[in-house]
Amino acid sequence: MSETQTERKIRTLVAKVGLDGHDRGAHVISRAFRDAGFEVIYSGLHKAPDEIVQAVVQEDVDVLGISILSGAHKTLVPAVIEGLEEYGVAEDTLVLVGGIIPDEDRAALEGAGVDAIFGPGTPMEETISYVREHVDR
Amino acid sequence: MSTPTSPQLVEDLLSGDHAALARAITTIENRSSGYRDLVSALYRHAGDTVVIGITGSPGAGKSTLVDKLAEYYRDEGMTVGVIAVDPSSPFSGGAVLGDRIRMAATAGDMDVFFRSMSARGNLGGLSTATADAVKALDAFGKDVVLVETVGAGQNEVDVVKTADTVAVLVPPSSGDDVQMLKAGILEIGDVFVVNKADLAGANKTVQELRQMLDMRDRREDDWDPRIVETVATDGTGLEDLLEAFEAHTTWLERTGQLSERRRERYAAEIRTLLRDDASGLLEREIANAGGMDALVDAVEANETDPYAIAADIVEPLEECVERHNG
DSSP states (O other): GGGGGGOOOOOOEEEBBBBOOOOOOHHHHHHHHHHTTTEEEESSSSOOOHHHHHHHHHTOSEEEEEOOOOSHHHHHHHHHHHHHHHTTTTTTSSEEEEEEOHHEEEEEEHTTTTEEOOOOOOOOHHHHHHHHHOOOO | OOOOOOOHHHHHHHHHHHHHHHHHHHHHHOTTTHHHHHHHHHHHHHOOEEEEEEEEEEESSSHHHHHHHHHHHTTTOOOOOEEEEEOOOOTTEEEOGGGGGGTTTTTTOEEEEEEEOOOOTTTTTTHHHHHHHHHHHHHHSEEEEEEEEOOOSSSHHHHHHHSEEEEEOOTOOOHHHHHHHHTTHHHHOOEEEETTTSSHHHHHHHHHHHHHHHHHHOOTTTTOOOEHHHHHHBBBBBHHHHHHHHHHHHHHHHHTTHHHHHHHHHHHHHHHHHHHHHHHHHHHHHHHOOOOHHHHHHHHHTTTOOOHHHHHHHHHHHHHHHHOOO
């Protein structure tokens, strides 16, 4: 009866992983996501890959946005995605990476399961419409 | 992959699958179709999980305290569920759910299941969603569930009522005794926690709280609310707090209040569900009567009035009830 009144929201986790103390970008994207009507869980700084995996699983987010500027993306990002696969949630989670990713590393990250990479200067609307288009549950 | 409503989801949840538990809570939060069947199934497997509510103003230290409590329970070999409710933006409907950041002591430990929920602006529905999510954690087998929410206000008070024991955090120097009176926090708390007790003004806050609590009408066997001083960041006073929780649980059991409170809660849940259902039926009656716009037009044209319309709409329902009783 009133079960038709569903209140679906896009849930996102904005994550900082590893030894990278720059969280300005993460804050800006968190706020933009909130203003777009998404629910945003912010991980806080210096998280290990398994803490990010724990948060994605428990919070059942549609989108994981990893912000990384330390240069360690080639080890940390695949470690997170492997953890998601272990819990069987990798397929259901849209994985985005933002920050400084050299062009030559892009293919490797995409091969590891990253859905999209947004470098510096990407307009916020682009990221938000990408999420809206690709989240389907 | 099980669909949100399939019996497989309940089975996976009961077998200890964390992703299934998370998906069940999402189904509950979204009010997805079939969520009622899901909650019904969970009820059959729910047991006697201890539910503790933690509330207090923003920045009072709730999340930090929850982190320390979770660490303590884990050290005791218990499994823990946490539901942290944050407000949502009244403008965009979005929300930044930041309580998870404080979960430092138990980070990476999957036996602490931490779930952030936003208020989603739904009147009254939040407490039902929270209670249902607690049921999911209960059925999953969590020994203790902590429900954390920003106080105060009707929504929050309803949320913490889903708990057996309610702790209210009061920061030092958080205003005079009149502030405490008007916030309505005195009625809701079983345990009052003067957190950040290392700050100036803590003693005065304890005294003021004591005075206000002593002014209440209290019968012989009523619970005498405890006041505990803590410093959540370094764990000072945590043992006193746990001892107060335990004393309250003992009191609940001894006086029969535990079952009394649970009965009240079930009654409230039944009423909420029925209100939802009844208003769903009435929405259909409104559509049958030509829709809300047409009804409003009639009022505007002075042909009728809201009372007469309401009486007309509810009439078939009334007839049914009377026939049923007759």
